[in-house]
Structures are given as structure tokens and as C-alpha cells.
Amino acid sequence: MSTPIPQPPGVPLLGNIFDVNPNNTWWSLKTLAEKYGEIFQINALGHRIVFIASAALAGEICDEKRFRKYVGGPIEEIRYAVHDSLFTAYHHEESWGVAHRIIAPQLSPEAVANHFDEFLQCTDELISKWHGLGPDARIRPLDQLNRLNLEVTTLTFFGKKLNCLDGPEHSMIRAMEDSTSEAIKRPTRPKLLNWLVHGGKFKRATKTMRSFAAELVKERQQNPSDRRDLLWTLLNAKDPETGKGLTEAQVIDEIVTMPIGSSTAPCAIAAGILFLLQNPDAVVKARDEIDAVVGDGPFRQDHVSQLPYVAGLVRETLRLSCAAPGFNIEPIPKPGDESPVLLAGGKYQIPHNQAMIIVLAGVNRDPAVFEDPLAFRPERMMGDRFEQLPAAVKKWFGNGKRECIGKHWAWEFLVVVMAKLIREVDFEAVDPKYKLKQDGWFNIRPIDFFVKVKPRAR
Numbered sequence: 516m517s518t519p520i521p522q523p524p525g526v527p528l529l530g531n532i533f534d535v536n537p538n539n540t541w542w543s544l545k546t547l548a549e550k551y552g553e554i555f556q557i558n559a560l561g562h563r564i565v566f567i568a569s570a571a572l573a574g575e576i577c578d579e580k581r582f583r584k585y586v587g588g589p590i591e592e593i594r595y596a597v598h599d600s601l602f603t604a605y606h607h608e609e610s611w612g613v614a615h616r617i618i619a620p621q622l623s624p625e626a627v628a629n630h631f632d633e634f635l636q637c638t639d640e641l642i643s644k645w646h647g648l649g650p651d652a653r654i655r656p657l658d659q660l661n662r663l664n665l666e667v668t669t670l671t672f673f674g675k676k677l678n679c680l681d682g683p684e685h686s687m688i689r690a691m692e693d694s695t696s697e698a699i700k701r702p703t704r705p706k707l708l709n710w711l712v713h714g715g716k717f718k719r720a721t722k723t724m725r726s727f728a729a730e731l732v733k734e735r736q737q738n739p740s741d742r743r744d745l746l747w748t749l750l751n752a753k754d755p756e757t758g759k760g761l762t763e764a765q766v767i768d769e770i771v772t773m774p775i776g777s778s779t780a781p782c783a784i785a786a787g788i789l790f791l792l793q794n795p796d797a798v799v800k801a802r803d804e805i806d807a808v809v810g811d812g813p814f815r816q817d818h819v820s821q822l823p824y825v826a827g828l829v830r831e832t833l834r835l836s837c838a839a840p841g842f843n844i845e846p847i848p849k850p851g852d853e854s855p856v857l858l859a860g861g862k863y864q865i866p867h868n869q870a871m872i873i874v875l876a877g878v879n880r881d882p883a884v885f886e887d888p889l890a891f892r893p894e895r896m897m898g899d900r901f902e903q904l905p906a907a908v909k910k911w912f913g914n915g916k917r918e919c920i921g922k923h924w925a926w927e928f929l930v931v932v933m934a935k936l937i938r939e940v941d942f943e944a945v946d947p948k949y950k951l952k953q954d955g956w957f958n959i960r961p962i963d964f965f966v967k968v969k970p971r972a973r
């Protein structure tokens with residue numbers, strides 16, 4: 516006999532729609548995970564979704580022999596903007612393999628390292644902007660880091676300096692927010708309402724993002740250069756397996772996908788700044804390490820791999836921020852076999868085609884794995900201690916074949932920006948009692964978190 520999967524009571528006909536706040540889905544799921552534990556389910560407008568919130572069960576459903584990414588719900592909705600791009604392609608679409616094989620070499624650790632000077636240049640610009648603000652200026656780290664991320668993404672991938680650290684917010688940032696929020700909310704609304712009331716916003720955001728991408732392509736075509744970056748690759752490279760290249764529409768799809776993926780990194784760093792404020796001893800340790808390795812000279816690419824404490828601090832930030840809050844999984848279909856799928860050796864049973872969502876807020880803070888799971892302890896993310904952790908609690912970049920293709924780029928961005936901020940900036944909390952509360956869509960970020968920034972006192 517299997518154990519029934521816990522479910523909040525809900526209401527007749529509408530099911531659990533009041534258990535999940537459509538304006539802050541991931542916070543609701545975190546709250547449900549805290550209440551129900553390793554597994555729970557909800558019923559929304561007749562659709563059942565199962566949520567996995569323990570390391571053991573997440574480890575089980577990350578087994579690619581039995582399970583795979585589920586391309587449905589919000590991921591299917593954002594196809595309106597990016598079609599069969601890397602992030603959104605169905606398993607049967609050939610385009611995924613073609614694009615993956617073309618793009619992956621441009622995102623390898625070696626390729627990313629070649630852009631180190633650009634990472635540094637943009638980060639230096641942000642820090643000098645902050646240093647010019649005066650001691651009483653309040654900043655919202657997330658806004659500032661979103662700008663930095665778009666600046667670095669556009670420069671490293673597409674060779675264009677946007678200069679968007681200052682001035683009005685770049686239209687791409689709003690468009691990414693509007694399109695991803697729509698993609699999350701659409702599956703929870705009746706289709707007619709989506710079409711009549713909310714369609715315009717989705718359409719406008721998509722147009723802004725695709726025009727941004729088309730402009731980058733046009734500029735490169737009109738100003739050919741010998742820069743061999745991601746944009747060059749998208750426009751010219753051929754898949755080594757099929758010999759196929761990308762059509763111009765597919766190039767636009769992938770260009771739009773990249774800043775959306777990348778926008779998770781600033782969410783992590785914004786939360787990281789809060790963790791540093793709450794843990795001044797971690798700042799002291801990180802500064803000691805950075806000062807010993809980098810000294811008074813410039814920060815260099817070879818320093819990135821020589822900062823084990825900063826690396827632990829970044830991993831602990833990824834664990835506790837859950838900046839990418841989860842990902843979707845389904846059983847691999849077995850033609851002709853509709854028998855239920857067993858989890859935890861038969862303790863739970865789910866239908867053969869059941870969509871599941873891994874809730875990292877549960878998995879990453881599983882007390883079966885972490886002592887004092889809410890504490891910020893970079894040491895547990897270093898060396899052997901990190902290696903010995905179960906793979907399921909290190910899934911901040913997703914899983915297997917559909918794992919984040921930008922993970923090396925993201926790592927470089929996170930380490931360079933965090934190390935530079937720790938080395939050169941003193942942060943002060945505007946509200947010392949502030950407690951982390953997050954919201955978001957494809958990624959989650961601190962709400963109403965403000966700080967003051969000053970040059971580091973030496």
C-alpha cells in the first residue's frame with residue numbers, strides 16, 4: 516500500500532487555487548514545503564501537480580534513466596516569445612540538439628575565461644558609480660545588479676556595450692519581467708481571460724525583446740568584426756552532427772533566451788549581499804582570502820580558481836537564495852505502459868504522466884542533509900565537505916541534459932562580482948532588522964531590500 520501524497524484541503528471545484536498566491540507562487544510553494552515536507556500535491560483548475568521538496572526524492576527524480584525535464588506550464592507559455600529555443604524545446608524537437616551543439620562551446624569554462632576583462636570592466640564601472648554616490652545614498656541592490664547583468668551579458672555574448680548602468684532602466688529589463696510574469700500566471704487563468712485581458716502585455720514584451728535581439732544582429736551584420744563571440748557563433752557556426760545552422764528567427768530566439776537565463780545571477784548576488792550583512796565574520800574571512808591572493812594589484816582571471824572560501828560563499832548563496840527556485844520533471848513515457856510510477860521504493864505512487872516540480876527551497880534546506888539548514892556557512896560548501904554532499908542539494912543549475920548551459924558563465928559572473936564587492940565595498944543595511952522575503956517568476960529575488968554603499972574602509 517502506498518502512502519497518499521499530502522494535499523492542502525482546498526475548496527470544491529476550484530481545488531487549491533487559494534493555497535498558491537499567483538503573484539508570489541514560489542513563496543507559497545516554500546510555505547507549503549515547510550508545512551507538508553518531502554512531497555505534496557495541489558489541484559489547480561483540474562490539473563494535479565506534484566511537488567518534491569526533499570533531497571532524497573529530488574535525487575530519485577533527477578535520475579535521467581527514469582525521468583526528464585517537463586516542458587509544460589510556464590515553460591510552454593514562454594514559447595510564445597522564444598519558440599523552440601534551448602530552454603523551451605520539446606524533447607522531440609531536433610532544434611534543441613542543433614542549438615546545444617552550436618552554443619555549448621561558446622559557454623565552456625575556457626570560452627568564458629576569455630571574457631574576463633569584460634566582466635571586470637563592467638563591475639568596476641558599477642563600483643565606481645557607487646563610490647560616487649555619497650555615504651547616505653540608498654540603493655536597491657537588485658536593480659543595480661540587473662543592470663550590471665544585462666550590461667555584461669550583452670557585452671560578452673553579443674559584443675555590444677549598452678551603457679545601461681546609469682539612466683532610465685533598459686527596456687529589456689521590464690520586458691523580461693513582463694514576459695516571465697505572464698508565462699507563470701497564464702496557466703492559472705482561463706484561456707479567454709489570457710487572450711482578452713492579458714495578451715497585449717505579453718505581445719508588447721515579446722516585441723521589445725525580439726527587437727532588442729534583431730537590432731544586435733543587424734548591427735553585427737552592418738559592422739562585421741573578427742570578434743568570435745556567441746553572436747558570431749549563432750550567425751555562422753554549423754552543428755557538427757547534422758551540418759545545420761540556425762535560421763535568423765532561431766538566432767533571435769536564442770539571443771532573447773540568454774539574458775532571461777542570465778537574469779538569475781543578479782537575484783543570487785542581491786540575496787548574497789544580505790547574507791554578508793547578516794554574517795560579518797564571512798566578510799572578514801573572504802577579505803582575508805582575497806587580500807592574500809589578489810593583494811593590492813588588479814584582479815586577474817587566474818585568481819578566480821584560487822579563492823576557495825569565496826567559492827564556498829557563492830555556493831552557500833546559491834543554496835540559500837534558491838535564485839532559480841525549482842525545475843520541472845516528468846516520468847519518461849513508456850509506450851503502451853500506463854502503470855503508475857513508484858517513488859521512494861513504492862512509498863508513493865504517481866500517474867505515469869505526472870508533472871512534478873522540484874522546490875529547491877525544501878531540497879536545499881533539507882534537515883536530513885544540513886545541520887542548522889538556515890545558517891549561512893560557506894565552510895560546508897568547500898573542499899571534501901562539498902564533494903560529499905548528495906548531488907540533489909547542488910542542483911541550483913538544474914539537472915542532466917537540460918542543465919543550465921550558462922553555468923560556467925554564471926559561475927564566473929558570481930565569483931568576480933561577489934569577490935569585487937567584498938573586496939572594495941562596505942555595505943550597510945538600511946533596515947538592520949530586514950528578513951529575507953522573496954518574489955519573482957523564473958527566478959526569485961529579495962523584496963524591498965535596500966542598502967547603503969561606501970568605499971571599503973582600510
Ligand code: HEM
Nearest residue numbers: 601602776777779780839842911912913917919920921925
Ligand atoms: C546563477 C545563475 C543561473 C542559475 C541559478 C541558472 C539556473 C538554471 C536552471 C535551474 C536551469 C534548468 C531549467 C529547467 O530544467 O527547466 C537552467 C537552464 C538554462 N539556463 Fe540557466 N541559470 C543561471 C544562469 C544562466 C546564464 C548566465 C545563462 C546564459 C547563458 C543561462 C541560460 C540557460 C539556458 C539557455 C537554459 C536551458 C538549457 C537547456 O534546456 O538546454 N542561465 N538554468
